[in-house]
Amino acid sequence: MYCELNSFVILGLNLREGDIVMVSSHFYCFRLFWIVVIGVNYKGVIWRAFEQFRLKSCIDFKPRAAEDISYISLESRDGCWSYVGRTFAGAQALSIGDGCGTKAIVEHEFLHALGFWHEQSRYDRDDYLTINFENIITGQEHNFNKYSENQTTTQDTQYDYYSVMHYDKNAFSNGNGSTIITKRPEFQDVIGQRLDLSEYDVIELNKLYKCNSSISFLDHCSFDDESLCQMSVCSAGDYGWQRMKSVSGINVTDHTYLGKEQNGTSFFMHFSTEGRNEGDAAKMESKTMTPKRDCKVQCLQFYYYHSGHESDQLNIWIREYQNEADSRGTLRLMDQITEPPGNYWKLHHVPLNANKTFQVVFEVRKGAGNSSGGFSLDDINISETECPHTWQIRDFEKVLNNSVFDTWMYSPLYYSSDGYRFQAGLSVYQNYLSIYVRLVSGVYEDQLQWPCPWRQITFQMLDQNPHLQKRMSSEKSFTSDPSLIYSNVSVWDNPQNTGTQVVIGNETVYVGIFWGYKYAIMKEDLTRREFIKGGDIIFLFTMQDISGFLQKDSLPCPKATVKNFNVTSDLSAQQGSCAPR
Numbered sequence: 067m068y069c070e071l072n073s074f075v076i077l078g079l080n081l082r083e084g085d086i087v088m089v090s091s092h093f094y095c096f097r098l099f100w101i102v103v104i105g106v107n108y109k110g111v112i113w114r115a116f117e118q119f120r121l122k123s124c125i126d127f128k129p130r131a132a133e134d135i136s137y138i139s140l141e142s143r144d145g146c147w148s149y150v151g152r153t154f155a156g157a158q159a160l161s162i163g164d165g166c167g168t169k170a171i172v173e174h175e176f177l178h179a180l181g182f183w184h185e186q187s188r189y190d191r192d193d194y195l196t197i198n199f200e201n202i203i204t205g206q207e208h209n210f211n212k213y214s215e216n217q218t219t220t221q222d223t224q225y226d227y228y229s230v231m232h233y234d235k236n237a238f239s240n241g242n243g244s245t246i247i248t249k250r251p252e253f254q255d256v257i258g259q260r261l262d263l264s265e266y267d268v269i270e271l272n273k274l275y276k277c278n279s280s281i282s283f284l285d286h287c288s289f290d291d292e293s294l295c296q297m298s299v300c301s302a303g304d305y306g307w308q309r310m311k312s313v314s315g316i317n318v319t320d321h322t323y324l325g326k327e328q329n330g331t332s333f334f335m336h337f338s339t340e341g342r343n344e345g346d347a348a349k350m351e352s353k354t355m356t357p358k359r360d361c362k363v364q365c366l367q368f369y370y371y372h373s374g375h376e377s378d379q380l381n382i383w384i385r386e387y388q389n390e391a392d393s394r395g396t397l398r399l400m401d402q403i404t405e406p407p408g409n410y411w412k413l414h415h416v417p418l419n420a421n422k423t424f425q426v427v428f429e430v431r432k433g434a435g436n437s438s439g440g441f442s443l444d445d446i447n448i449s450e451t452e453c454p455h456t457w458q459i460r461d462f463e464k465v466l467n468n469s470v471f472d473t474w475m476y477s478p479l480y481y482s483s484d485g486y487r488f489q490a491g492l493s494v495y496q497n498y499l500s501i502y503v504r505l506v507s508g509v510y511e512d513q514l515q516w517p518c519p520w521r522q523i524t525f526q527m528l529d530q531n532p533h534l535q536k537r538m539s540s541e542k543s544f545t546s547d548p549s550l551i552y553s554n555v556s557v558w559d560n561p562q563n564t565g566t567q568v569v570i571g572n573e574t575v576y577v578g579i580f581w582g583y584k585y586a587i588m589k590e591d592l593t594r595r596e597f598i599k600g601g602d603i604i605f606l607f608t609m610q611d612i613s614g615f616l617q618k619d620s621l622p623c624p625k626a627t628v629k630n631f632n633v634t635s636d637l638s639a640q641q642g643s644c645a646p647r
Contacts, residue, residue: 104142107545108167109615110522112140114543115172120281121449122268122535125180129619138179146171148178169541170260174230177267181219181274185232186246186257189215194225195257196247206238210245221273226266227253228538234258256594261529262538280535282450284355284364288322288532289444290331298644301337301348307430310336313373313442321369321411321444322532324600334444337430339374339437346432350443351385351644356423357450361623364418365453366400366426367534369411371442376406377433380441382416385643386424394642397427399631407439410460413528413604415453419626425643447534452624454526454606455480457490462603466589469494479570482609483627485510486518489570490525490607491580497589501525501542502582503607507562507575517548517558520613527587528604529595538595542583545612557581 104112119125130137139157146166149158160175186195189212197210226232227248235244235254248254263271272278287295289309299307311328312319313336320332337348357364370380380403385395401416418426426448430441457477459465465473477490487508493500503523527540546558555564557579565576592598614621 104140104162106520106612106615107522107543108142108162109619110545110610110612111167111169111543112162112172113612113615113621114524114541115169115176117282117451118169118173118263119176121283121451122263122280123271124275124277124279124281125271126281146175148175150178150183151181152179167543168260169543170230170262173263174260177231177263177271180271182231182267182270183213183218185226185229187211187213188218188220188225189213190220190225194227194249196249198243198245198247201239201243201245203238203240209233209238219270219274221270223266223270223273226264226270227256228259228264229267230260230263231267232257232259255590259538259594261540261595264538265536268535282359283535284448284450285352285446286448286533286535287352287446289333289335290322294335295446296353298351299335299349300351300644301346305338306348307335307337307350307428309333310442313338313439316373316439317409318371318373318439318442321371321600324411334371334442336440336442338440339378339430339432340439342432342437344432344434348430349644350428352426352446352448354387354423354425354647355420355448357420359450361450362419362421363450363452363624363626364420364448365451366416366418366446366448367413367453368446369413369444370403371409371411371444372403372405372407373409373439374407374437374441375433375435377404377435378437378441379404379429379431379433381427381429381431383427383429384418384420384424385427386420386422387647388422393647395425395647401629402631404433410602411444411600413456413458413530415456417453417626417628418448419628445532449534452483452608452610452626454608457605457607459492459603459605461601463598463601465494466592471496476570477605477607479506479508479575480607480609481508481510482521482611483625484611485514486521486609488523488607488609489577490605491582492605498585499587499589500582500584501586501605502580504580505558505561505565505578506570507560507565507577511560511562514560516560516563517550517556518546519548519558520611520616521546522608522610522612523582524608524610525582525586526606527597528606529597530599530604531596539606540587540591540597542586544582552579552581555579 116127136152136155137157138160141159141161142163143161145163146161148160160179162172191212199207233246234257235246237245239245248257311333320334323332381399382401383397383399385397387395400418428443473494475492479487479489481487487506488503489506491502522543522545524543529537529539531537548558550557561576561578565578568577597603
């Protein structure tokens with residue numbers, strides 16, 4: 067992928083906002099090879115930023131090979147900065163220095179390298195905002211230069227207040243007031259977000275590189291149109307999965323627009339187990355998908371609403387096809403949900419490991435008890451990524467409104483893919499939230515390395531936009547340094563040896579020291595995206611082995627942590643696909 071651009075000189079190395087370094091030249095966008103001279107935790111953050119580019123856009127990255135002449139040299143210099151586009155042949159520096167190690171800042175700098183200027187540098191910016199030059203620090207006025215239509219890369223996209231390339235309202239302020247005033251007041255506190263690539267950042271990027279695909283995204287469905295996203299339904303009886311706006315007698319409506327004004331396209335899928343016989347079942351199958359990445363790991367995520375009996379089952383299968391001639395495929399049960407009804411929308415992730423073309427099959431099966439509801443599904447996303455752990459906190463709005471100073475909440479216990487057990491803690495203060503993680507004794511201690519070395523722990527406050535590619539979640543990461551000592555205790559050592567004995571649930575365990583971020587999230591930021599939906603907030607957690615970055619600039623393929631079921635599918639599951647292949 068190549069693109070031809072023009073560059074101009076800006077040299078102002080006050081590099082938190084004024085982060086462009088350029089020389090006058092005519093240049094081409096380069097293929098995205100890279101080499102890293104940077105610390106291990108920041109390497110992990112950069113890798114996560116690359117994964118976001120792969121999820122949302124057609125842009126991919128690979129470590130530099132010996133034959134690659136032009137490439138980005140990722141370095142830890144003073145501040146965060148980049149040239150705009152390929153400015154010269156050979157190694158081109160991009161700095162991720164101290165204080166720059168967040169996903170959004172990395173995305174920001176790489177968008178510069180890909181040819182992007184700051185959003186407020188657009189030729190049409192005066193239609194959308196006012197620059198208060200009298201409030202700018204003397205000598206920093208050049209950071210607010212406006213470029214002509216020929217110089218900027220808008221790609222005919224609308225002005226984007228949400229762009230990760232936009233300055234915030236107080237950028238380079240001399241203390242006399244804001245330097246940027248939006249002409250639409252509701253966006254004054256939006257500009258300058260450092261959460262993630264915005265929807266229009268991605269549209270502009272794909273237009274610039276003349277593509278509209280994704281490296282790792284496979285499918286999304288919110289059932290808002292009658293095509294059901296090319297999904298197929300079938301059942302043994304007369305009534306299977308149905309597309310609904312609401313279900314009579316059950317307080318369930320569409321999840322996509324939950325908490326918003328419902329519109330004419332607000333639908334979800336529902337299968338009623340009321341009045342059914344035990345064993346009655348219905349299936350809903352996705353379109354066929356073929357994994358594109360070398361690492362054969364996928365993640366299915368969806369919201370479900372369980373209003374039936376606790377013996378009812380929601381089974382999640384994959385049907386994998388060996389080749390084009392295989393019309394029936396091979397079914398494998400990947401997950402099974404059978405639990406007391408929750409009567410609320412619940413986010414669920416299922417790790418998949420399909421190697422070939424496959425479908426996802428949702429099967430509801432009636433249990434033995436009497437039911438007055440069933441299972442509902444909405445907002446399905448499938449990607450070639452690892453699945454995180456999920457912590458959904460019910461009625462979090464009430465917690466915010468009623469909590470006293472320093473209210474603590476604790477997540478369930480989780481295992482990393484390599485066997486480390488951990489727990490998150492959330493502390494609610496008057497103006498901010500603190501998030502910490504601690505190690506917990508588990509069943510694999512004798513098989514693990516201690517102190518726990520170079521596991522990057524990432525928490526994400528989920529933006530509950532129904533479409534995975536349009537989310538702008540708040541994310542922070544830190545890495546377990548095995549040499550870290552706090553109060554004469556090794557923070558990441560085996561909690562069985564150095565921790566405190568506590569009871570969690572009905573289990574007596576040993577816990578280590580909580581480690582994380584005191585000022586993780588400011589309360590004022592909770593309303594900026596769909597962080598709270600239906601009263602609930604959702605945190606996602608991963609614990610990834612990034613020790614490979616100590617020696618190399620890439621990581622081995624992850625392994626999907628799939629469940630094993632001793633289940634023989636009955637006739638309804640064994641029969642062929644709902645729709646002929």
